[in-house]
Amino acid sequence: MVNRAFRTALLSMAACGLALTAPLSVQAQSPAPAASTPAPAAAPAATSADPVVARVNGEDIHRSDVQRMVSQLPPQVQQMPLEMIFPAVVEQLVNSKLVAAAGYKANLAGTPEVKEEIKRAEERAVQRAYIQKEVAARITPAKLDEAYKEFLKQNPPQEEVKASHILVEKEDEAKAVIAELNKGGDFAKIAKEKSKDPVAAAQGGDLGYFSKDTMVEPFANAAFAMNKGEISKTPVQTQFGWHVIKVEDKRTQPQPTLDEVKPQLEQQLSKDIVTAVVDDLRNAAKVETFQIDGSPLPKEEPKAEQPKADAPKAEQPKK
Incomplete structure (x- = not known):
């Protein structure tokens, strides 16, 4: 269906x-009875594109x-x-x-209404073809390279941390976990047993790599302030509970290659090019606009020049 x-x-x-x-x-309609069905035309070649x-x-x-x-x-x-x-x-x-x-x-193809509709359809097709031609001509390798450099400038590489955590409900529980870890406890094993974050707990507390802006502030501030291999000395509180954090690694996030962001850059360049094409055409044309009833637009009144304020007088020295 x-x-x-x-x-x-x-x-x-x-x-x-x-x-x-x-x-x-x-659903497909049932064929008419054979007696009333004309002989079908020869089937087209199966190899036709x-x-x-x-x-x-x-x-x-x-x-x-x-x-x-x-x-x-x-x-x-x-x-x-x-x-x-x-x-x-x-x-x-x-x-x-x-x-x-x-x-x-019925000879409707020659009516004024149909001719006008055909004209509008042709104009739309010509507009589309012209814009596509201009965009293709103006998105050059040099333009893409320039846009890519600007993209890298506007999106500098971010620092990332790879961390694991154990989430518990109370501060005393988190302190007990830290004490257990200080005695040589296995972080991944404790995370699987005690963490209230079921997704991370299944991975031994592993959260993977993340940038600072993707985590809640207290957690992110603590994780990014720690060194590689370090475990938080005190519990970190967020709206989710109390965290014990272990920083596994730190790195600078790799920036995307030109090929990875090329579709995005081409889309942005296309928008800019369309705007530029239209602006160029308008600047070279005589464009007149009128009110909805066809009457002239009211002339703008020149703005009255604001009187300049007198310069402040220098204060006379007191005698």
Whole structure:
């Protein structure tokens, strides 16, 4: 069964003119009786890169048409297996072809309304193509390298600590744990037996590497003030309870490579380039804007110059 999200998406597209709002059959329709069914056209070659998946009055519908329609559906629908939604999409494409053919037969292609809509669609396609061309031309290796250096500057490497902890409810319990550790107790063993943090306890108290800003302040301040291999001499209190901390290691967090942040940099550069392209076009054009009724905008009144305050007089020396 095609789920409700897919049905709603297809009907929404239909309302926008992308498909016909005919009732959708969730399952493949049963074929008509053989006596009334015309002989099918020859099946397209199975090796075709873009096979024909339907034919309406001799006009082919290709798999690429199905994929294009799916790409216009909501993300949750696009994630469905194509085989699951394929029959319903093909049905809508067939319906669209039939309605379009009827419209052409009625000589609607030449009406002012259709011509205006075609013009707007063409403008949108040309706009998109122009922006894509400009972005591709302006995102050069030099620009990416410059953006990467700025990224590294704005995101300096952070210090990280690898620590383990034992979490208990009361301060006296934490002090007893510290005393046990000072006598040679095994930190990981005690953590598994006594820690109230079940996730870390299962790993012998191990919290892995973390930066200072990812932990609550009292815990982070204590851990980053300790040396490698050191165990906290006094319990550390947070809203979660009382902690006994052991610092396993310290390191400087490695910065990401250019390849790792390239998609992010390209996205930011694209936004900047689009803004620059539009600004350049506006600066080179004569743009006039009017009020909603078409009348001229009111002229801005020049701001009155504020009178300058008199300079303070020097204080006369007292006699």
